[in-house]
Amino acid sequence: MKQIVIISGKGGTGKTVLTASFASLAHNKVMVDCDVDAADLHLLLHPSVKERFEFRSGQTARIDKALCVECGKCIDMCRFDAIGKDFIIDPIACEGCGLCSRICVYEAIVMEENISGEWFISDTRFGPFVHARLGIAEDNSGKLVSRIRQAAKEIAVQENKSYILIDGPPGIGCPVIASITDTDLAVIVTEPTLSGIHDMLRIIDTTGHFQIPVKVVINKYDLNLENTRKINDICESRNIEIVGRIPFSAEVPRSLVQAVPFVEYAKDEVTAEIISIWNTMESILQGKNLTTKGVQ
Amino acid sequence: MIISIASGKGGTGKTTIAVNLALSLENVQFLDCDVEEPNAHLFLKPVISERMSAYIPIPEVAEETCDCCGRCQEVCAFNSIAVLPGEIREHGSVLIFSHLCHGCGACSLLCPLDAIREVNKEIGIVEKGFSNGIQFVHGKLNIGEAMSPPLIRQVKKHVDPTKTVIIDAPPGTTCPVIESVKGSDYCILVTEPTPFGLNDLVLAVEMLKTIGVPFGIILNRYDIGDDCVDVYARENRIPVLMKIPFDREIASLYSKGLPIIGYKSEYDSEFKKLLIKLNLNP
Ligand code: SF4
Numbered sequence: 001m002k003q004i005v006i007i008s009g010k011g012g013t014g015k016t017v018l019t020a021s022f023a024s025l026a027h028n029k030v031m032v033d034c035d036v037d038a039a040d041l042h043l044l045l046h047p048s049v050k051e052r053f054e055f056r057s058g059q060t061a062r063i064d065k066a067l068c069v070e071c072g073k074c075i076d077m078c079r080f081d082a083i084g085k086d087f088i089i090d091p092i093a094c095e096g097c098g099l100c101s102r103i104c105v106y107e108a109i110v111m112e113e114n115i116s117g118e119w120f121i122s123d124t125r126f127g128p129f130v131h132a133r134l135g136i137a138e139d140n141s142g143k144l145v146s147r148i149r150q151a152a153k154e155i156a157v158q159e160n161k162s163y164i165l166i167d168g169p170p171g172i173g174c175p176v177i178a179s180i181t182d183t184d185l186a187v188i189v190t191e192p193t194l195s196g197i198h199d200m201l202r203i204i205d206t207t208g209h210f211q212i213p214v215k216v217v218i219n220k221y222d223l224n225l226e227n228t229r230k231i232n233d234i235c236e237s238r239n240i241e242i243v244g245r246i247p248f249s250a251e252v253p254r255s256l257v258q259a260v261p262f263v264e265y266a267k268d269e270v271t272a273e274i275i276s277i278w279n280t281m282e283s284i285l286q287g288k289n290l291t292t293k294g295v296q
Numbered sequence: 297m298i299i300s301i302a303s304g305k306g307g308t309g310k311t312t313i314a315v316n317l318a319l320s321l322e323n324v325q326f327l328d329c330d331v332e333e334p335n336a337h338l339f340l341k342p343v344i345s346e347r348m349s350a351y352i353p354i355p356e357v358a359e360e361t362c363d364c365c366g367r368c369q370e371v372c373a374f375n376s377i378a379v380l381p382g383e384i385r386e387h388g389s390v391l392i393f394s395h396l397c398h399g400c401g402a403c404s405l406l407c408p409l410d411a412i413r414e415v416n417k418e419i420g421i422v423e424k425g426f427s428n429g430i431q432f433v434h435g436k437l438n439i440g441e442a443m444s445p446p447l448i449r450q451v452k453k454h455v456d457p458t459k460t461v462i463i464d465a466p467p468g469t470t471c472p473v474i475e476s477v478k479g480s481d482y483c484i485l486v487t488e489p490t491p492f493g494l495n496d497l498v499l500a501v502e503m504l505k506t507i508g509v510p511f512g513i514i515l516n517r518y519d520i521g522d523d524c525v526d527v528y529a530r531e532n533r534i535p536v537l538m539k540i541p542f543d544r545e546i547a548s549l550y551s552k553g554l555p556i557i558g559y560k561s562e563y564d565s566e567f568k569k570l571l572i573k574l575n576l577n578p
């Protein structure tokens with residue numbers, strides 16, 4: 001069983017469109033949406049939820065006004081400025097470290113468990129799908145990512161699946177690290193813009209740091225051929241294979257409006273390229289030795 | 297006055313709006329709080345004059361004082377300390393997993409033997425400079441570092457209240473975004489008219505309601521999808537501040553790291569008017 005994560009550094013480069021197309025092309029797989037912050041893959045996969053779980057993570061402090069004598073020690077000690085002058089705790093600022101409740105000699109502060117989201121195991125016509133919804137203004141997205149990846153892995157092992165397809169979040173921080181850890185291959189989707197290149201370099205360094213093998217896909221490659229050439233050069237100098245160059249198409253947003261994976265929406269050159277990318281990846285994943293590229 | 301530019305979904309044009317708004321106003325300070333993937337400097341090309349490391353305090357244990365009582369492990373809510381007791385008489389040891397540490401200070405404060413002191417760990421850098429009269433500040437998270445909020449807090453320490461402050465927030469709706477946006481007088485949400493754009497917009501709206509920052513929408517590439525965002529905005533009485541069509545010229549400027557202001561004059565007054573529409577008094 002191989003785990004493939006689709007990431008980009010920069011948001012909006014076409015990660016989810018590509019993941020959904022792979023979901024349609026690949027056989028015998030489980031899908032996971034690890035962009036728990038702003039999950040979109042379900043809009044294309046149309047899951048019917050089979051099982052629903054609460055995601056509990058971390059704690060938040062609460063001051064019991066009946067016991068509090070307003071000595072102010074907790075306000076001085078909290079490093080996250082989470083306790084207001086009115087001795088009310090701001091649940092968004094509170095990181096749940098519990099320091100205040102431990103130092104309060106009047107035992108006026110209790111720590112309460114957070115319910116910070118929900119996650120789901122669903123059926124789709126493409127196969128099992130694990131996804132999540134992080135509560136509004138909740139943190140710990142990294143832990144939620146790890147939780148749903150573990151669930152996907154259990155399903156994959158139980159049902160003897162060949163692949164886990166992971167739609168990753170943008171950025172390089174905590175949820176991204178949780179999404180790429182222990183994967184067999186990271187596909188970086190970039191675009192020929194200065195921002196796209198800049199962010200691609202940072203995510204290549206991040207995958208390198210965690211020794212994940214990477215391949216690159218250039219989306220909308222024809223929007224700026226000079227920048228596409230720059231991406232070619234960068235990848236060549238770092239010994240990273242570019243597995244596909246997808247042309248710009250005004251049909252992509254329309255396929256989103258129709259809410260279907262692009263490869264099922266249009267039979268054009270974009271679809272042909274995505275099919276070729278998936279075939280390349282499949283042959284890479286089947287047996288071929290994956291070496292870690294992009295490590296400097 | 298602080299105006300932040302955010303977006304549930306990435307790649308909708310957040311940085312474009314932030315940069316061009318900054319370029320069309322006077323007496324501006326620009327803070328790029330997308331410390332995981334900072335991009336605004338590619339467009340504003342600031343001359344950096346100051347570079348500072350950003351640290352969080354993490355514990356360091358003096359093995360000779362520590363008797364491996366286990367108190368620090370017990371008080372750490374983030375599992376970033378493990379105490380390994382040694383064989384009888386043989387000294388044990390304390391392991392610190394610094395990437396999990398939030399720097400709360402509980403362990404050092406509550407260690408009964410005062411064996412823990414705090415040392416600085418670099419998590420990224422903050423750079424400050426100038427570009428066309430705009431004061432520029434951004435943060436860059438170190439590769440492999442998980443926690444961006446402490447770095448965002450350090451970037452925001454540089455807010456100059458005598459200026460109009462434009463904050464470019466990271467994409468999404470969770471902790472890094474909240475850290476960037478809170479304290480703003482107004483938040484502009486940039487989105488696009490697709491089911492993805494709408495889905496992520498709704499999450500961003502709920503987040504802003506929770507933290508109590510007023511907001512409006514800019515609809516970018518308004519002609520590429522359907523009218524779902526318009527309908528949503530109307531039904532929820534959210535002002536649509538500006539609509540920008542899909543335009544290959546804008547896309548091409550963007551790809552080269554060039555702003556719209558200065559290249560497409562029809563947008564000069566659009567961006568200037570934006571502030572008036574927000575009904576904020578500078
Ligand atoms: S639990 Fe920690 S972060 Fe929350 S209020 Fe108490 S000291 Fe502050």
Ligand code: SF4
Binds near residue numbers: 097373375377402404
């Ligand atoms: S400072 Fe807080 S988070 Fe860091 S190790 Fe100590 S108790 Fe844990």
